[in-house]
Amino acid sequence: MQRDWQAEIDRWTERFGNEPRPPAAFARALREGWTPEARARLAAQAEAHRAEVDGLLGQLEEGGCEFVRLDLADDDCSVCEPFGGRAFALGEHPDVPTRPPMPFCPACRHRLNLLTPYFLSSLGLTMDDVTADTVLRDEQEPA
Numbered sequence: 001m002q003r004d005w006q007a008e009i010d011r012w013t014e015r016f017g018n019e020p021r022p023p024a025a026f027a028r029a030l031r032e033g034w035t036p037e038a039r040a041r042l043a044a045q046a047e048a049h050r051a052e053v054d055g056l057l058g059q060l061e062e063g064g065c066e067f068v069r070l071d072l073a074d075d076d077c078s079v080c081e082p083f084g085g086r087a088f089a090l091g092e093h094p095d096v097p098t099r100p101p102m103p104f105c106p107a108c109r110h111r112l113n114l115l116t117p118y119f120l121s122s123l124g125l126t127m128d129d130v131t132a133d134t135v136l137r138d139e140q141e142p143a
């Protein structure tokens with residue numbers, strides 16, 4: 001599934017106009033407009049990140065991993081931030097939402113990492129505490 005980064009950049013530029021904390025590349029574009037170079041750079045970076053995360057997820061899946069956790073980067077935007085620490089299923093699962101395409105927005109560099117029951121219990125959490133149902137539901141509401 002090839003992603004149309006140019007179309008996504010258009011869509012996200014519009015959306016980030018209403019966000020308190022857009023990513024730096026979008027904040028600049030909202031002030032000054034996009035240059036073709038800036039757009040091309042962001043699209044290339046987003047595609048590189050997608051390939052890297054998908055490669056890792058392929059390895060996890062082959063290893064029999066079922067669940068991943070979304071770890072935020074330091075500067076994730078106000079749209080991506082609510083996904084931080086949330087759990088997703090790599091495949092279909094009755095109780096846990098399937099992972100969204102990564103990166104969620106083109107500019108943020110969050111990652112999906114292996115989520116183990118041991119990790120959860122070390123935090124005193126259960127799967128219910130970290131499933132992303134509510135976040136995804138909010139996300140699908142029309143803005």
Ligand SMILES: [Zn+2]
Binds near residue numbers: 080104108
């Ligand atoms: Zn973001």
